[in-house]
Amino acid sequence: MITIIYSALVILLCDVSSSAMALDYKIPPATIEVYYPKGFQVSIPHEEGITLFAFHGKLNEEMNNLEAGTFSKDILKPKNGRWIFSDDSAHLELGDTLYYWTYVEFKGLGYREDDGVYVVKEYANTSMTPTTSVTTGNRPTTVQSSTEASASCPKSATFVNGAPRRCAGQLIFVEKFEGHHLDANKWTVERRIPHAPNYEFNVYLDDVEDVLQLRNGILRIKPKLTDEHFGHGATRKTPLSLGTTCTGKLDSDECSIIPRGVKILPPYISAQFTTKNKFKFKYGRVEVRAKMPQAMWVFPQLWLEPNERKYGDDYYNSGQMRIAQTRNDGAKTDLLAGLVLNSHPAWHSFKLCLNNQSQEKLADKQFHTYEILWTPDVITFSLDSKEYCRYEVRSDEESFQNLKLDDKVRAWHHLRSGYLPNRHLLQSGTKWAPFDQEFYLLVGEGIGGFSDFHEGKWSKEKPWHNTDPKAMLKFYNHYRSDTTWLQHADFQIDYIKVYSV
Numbered sequence: 337m338i339t340i341i342y343s344a345l346v347i348l349l350c351d352v353s354s355s356a357m358a359l360d361y362k363i364p365p366a367t368i369e370v371y372y373p374k375g376f377q378v379s380i381p382h383e384e385g386i387t388l389f390a391f392h393g394k395l396n397e398e399m400n401n402l403e404a405g406t407f408s409k410d411i412l413k414p415k416n417g418r419w420i421f422s423d424d425s426a427h428l429e430l431g432d433t434l435y436y437w438t439y440v441e442f443k444g445l446g447y448r449e450d451d452g453v454y455v456v457k458e459y460a461n462t463s464m465t466p467t468t469s470v471t472t473g474n475r476p477t478t479v480q481s482s483t484e485a486s487a488s489c490p491k492s493a494t495f496v497n498g499a500p501r502r503c504a505g506q507l508i509f510v511e512k513f514e515g516h517h518l519d520a521n522k523w524t525v526e527r528r529i530p531h532a533p534n535y536e537f538n539v540y541l542d543d544v545e546d547v548l549q550l551r552n553g554i555l556r557i558k559p560k561l562t563d564e565h566f567g568h569g570a571t572r573k574t575p576l577s578l579g580t581t582c583t584g585k586l587d588s589d590e591c592s593i594i595p596r597g598v599k600i601l602p603p604y605i606s607a608q609f610t611t612k613n614k615f616k617f618k619y620g621r622v623e624v625r626a627k628m629p630q631a632m633w634v635f636p637q638l639w640l641e642p643n644e645r646k647y648g649d650d651y652y653n654s655g656q657m658r659i660a661q662t663r664n665d666g667a668k669t670d671l672l673a674g675l676v677l678n679s680h681p682a683w684h685s686f687k688l689c690l691n692n693q694s695q696e697k698l699a700d701k702q703f704h705t706y707e708i709l710w711t712p713d714v715i716t717f718s719l720d721s722k723e724y725c726r727y728e729v730r731s732d733e734e735s736f737q738n739l740k741l742d743d744k745v746r747a748w749h750h751l752r753s754g755y756l757p758n759r760h761l762l763q764s765g766t767k768w769a770p771f772d773q774e775f776y777l778l779v780g781e782g783i784g785g786f787s788d789f790h791e792g793k794w795s796k797e798k799p800w801h802n803t804d805p806k807a808m809l810k811f812y813n814h815y816r817s818d819t820t821w822l823q824h825a826d827f828q829i830d831y832i833k834v835y836s837v
Contacts, residue, residue, distance in 0.1 A: 340400045345687065363440045363449040366391075370428045372459040372499035377422040378436070382414040385443040389419035393452075395428065402448075407541075430502040432456045436570045457489075459499045486729060493712050494836035495618040495774060501836040509615055509834035513555040515810045518548075519712030526608040526780070528578070529593055533651045533679035537605040537784035537808050539576070544747065548607035557827045558646030559606040559634065562820065571601045571812060598805060603812040608637065608780025612749070616774040621835045628662040629781065629827035631667065632796060633811075635661055635788045638706060640775040646761075647770040651679040653758040655770035658688065659717065660706035662698060662760050666795030669698040673708070673717035673725050675771065678756055681802070682741055682749040684787050689717065689725030703830055712836050729767050737762035737769060777834075781827045784811050 347637050361698040364380040392405040397404055407426070411419050419440075428434070435450040448744060489503040496508050511522060512524055518525060525542035541547065549556045564570050577592040584590025595601055640657035647654040663670045671694035675687040697719070698703065707718040717725035729735055741754040755764065766772045782788070786802045799814035800807035815821065 337671045350596050361442050363447050366438055368454045370456050371461050374427040375424045376426055376428055377420055378422040379418040382417050382419060386440055388412060388441035390439040391421035393434050396433055398435050398706050404617045427457050430456055456600040457502050471647050473727055489693045492836045493619045497616055504836050506836045511832045512553055513550050514553055516550050517769045522611060522614055524612060525610045526583050527578050527581055528590045531590055534785040536782040537811050538606040539602040540608045541605050542604055547605055552582045553747045555829045557607045561824060562603050562605055562631055565605055598809050599808055604783050606781050611777045615683050618774045619837050621837055622659055622708045623833045624659060624706045625703050625830040627672060627828040628698060629825045630664055631821050632664050633784050634825045636827045637778060637780040637782060639778040641778045643776055646773060648758045648761055652676045655675060659708045668695045671698060674738055677736060679787055682745055691719060691724045695720055732767050735767035
């Protein structure tokens with residue numbers, strides 16, 4: 337109450353003086369940032385001579401001249417170069433309107449900016465950079481009609497970092513791979529030895545520059561021999577410890593390994609990076625322009641991974657969406673995309689689509705555009721804007737929790753039940769579970785492993801059997817003196833874009 341009376345008195349006393357000095361000073365436009373689920377702040381930049389900043393506002397109700405308003409406070413000193421009014425408890429929804437006026441004491445005189453109007457269109461904590469919506473303080477002479485507003489801002493189903501987006505069709509994430517290093521505000525580069533469920537034949541490192549490169553706006557992953565990096569024979573005899581910067585489970589084989597017997601270091605070094613804990617979303621359209629590798633036994637990773645793994649921690653139980661993955665077999669390259677529900681061989685490829693028309697296009701070794709559209713009603717996958725894979729769940733009966741293997745398939749794999757192993761957990765979600773939660777981006781390139789190369793016929797003999805304890809050693813022995821197959825293992829990406837839907 338005291339601060340309200342003080343600023344009101346100053347306004348009355350200085351109103352005439354400030355109008356006379358109006359040509360000498362003008363209050364800076366207020367920057368307003370609204371946060372989800374609650375809180376907002378209003379600020380102006382500090383300038384030598386400012387000794388007080390006052391904010392007065394009301395939500396969804398116009399101010400009555402110079403009334404104090406619902407929100408009112410005098411700020412007596414700046415912080416980090418700005419004069420900031422904040423309210424941590426107010427809940428502002430998308431579409432709400434904040435009416436306000438501001439007051440500044442500058443070199444002993446008072447100045448006022450009236451008729452401020454701010455419409456909440458975004459939450460500052462859901463954008464890649466803080467929202468800096470600037471309002472001049474003067475109400476516009478023309479107001480957009482509700483029909484025009486809805487046409488230019490169709491309602492969005494997308495959530496970003498836990499908060500809803502107001503408009504569909506907005507760019508909510510973009511990576512053009514400019515500069516020489518990945519942006520640490522967007523990405524975490526993995527540093528770990530992969531284990532379950534795939535047990536790739538490579539280690540993911542974050543400090544091998546010729547494996548992960550950014551040049552001329554293109555990111556390139558080019559795997560190399562572990563022996564080439566750490567020294568001849570390192571795979572069989574050199575202990576590897578990734579230290580406290582390991583992104584795997586500390587004090588486990590994900591962070592350190594001592595070669596002994598059939599247990600060797602992963603014979604190749606590759607790269608993988610994610611937006612985990614930095615950018616996650618539910619529902620959106622992801623577009624990736626990339627050039628796929630042409631080598632056998634490598635698999636590019638353009639995946640969406642679950643942020644919380646609420647339907648199970650292991651074996652892809654909480655779902656994985658594969659935007660695109662190629663599988664080279666000598667003269668041909670297959671393109672796959674789709675949904676992974678479990679790593680067991682009976683389930684792994686159950687919901688993956690094979691694009692039979694892609695072989696000729698991918699053989700040209702050029703960049704192509706890979707896309708996933710994820711909405712509350714459908715998930716689709718496309719190559720160069722042509723859809724080739726679609727999933728719809730029209731009823732609870734069609735939900736993933738009710739998927740069931742054919743009795744012959746179940747018997748072949750010696751499974752006691754034809755349902756997914758985590759069915760009881762999926763039943764706690766919606767009909768789209770596990771794809772009803774926020775996911776993050778994962779990009780990388782893996783080699784070999786237990787899941788992505790079947791035991792059938794290949795143009796060249798597959799040198800290992802999936803799940804064989806000696807699989808990695810056999811692969812190493814087969815290829816350690818042959819590096820020619822790696823010459824075409826480059827995976828290149830031009831850009832990644834994510835849009836709200």
